[in-house]
Amino acid sequence: MASARAALLRRHCLAGAGGANPVLFSGHGLRYRKLEVILTTTIDKLGKAGEVVKVAPGHFRNHLMPKMLAVPNIDKFALLIREQRKLYQRQEEEVVKEVRQEDDDAKQQEEKLKEYQTAAKRLDNALLVLRRFISVGNELRSPVTKDEIVSEVARQLNINIHPDNLHLPSPLASLGEFELPLRLPRDIPRPEGKLQWTLTVKIRRK
Secondary structure (H helix, E strand, O other): HHHHHHHHHHHHHHHHHOOOOOOOOOHHHHOOOOOOEEOOOOOOOEOOOOOOOOOOHHHHHHHOOOOOOEEEEOHHHHHHHHHHHHHHHHHHHHHHHHHHHHHHHHHHHHHHHHHHHHHHHHHHHEEEEEOOEEOOEEEEEEEEEEHHHHHHHHHHHHOOOHHHHHHOOEEEEEEEEEEEEEOOOOOOOOOOOOOOOEEEEEEOOO
């Protein structure tokens, strides 16, 4: 069945090349007239896909046509090749757009990670100072809550963090200096020489 289809396609191509095939046979003592064909793929030393080139009829009939490397240069084949090239061009453009989008996304992700790491270093090196009135001893009249610390980080350090980024099981209720663990994305490398990022909070007498 496949061989019958190939034979039919070859007959169709030869018929399209000029009906009765206008080539002159060498047996009559004359040289072949070259055919104009459209390349369906780029062939070294012959041309690029879509180009019209001239080849010997025997080369077209025995090599190019059976492998569908070229088709006769007639209107219906020229139209087919143009439509195929438009389709391939659109597909290539879509692939390029996808690759560029992936590159842009990866670049944005990398830049965002650098911003996070810079913010983490600032938090880790900072000393956040809060002042409170005391009641008895070093106990504070009003404990320092997680939300207050988040607000002070934004005010003093100009860094916005979420309450979930701060590990504080209970409010700070006395004067002193506290090292609070930070819960940051795992993509951010750990600080050198430390197990985790921290924020130092110092509460002084008001």
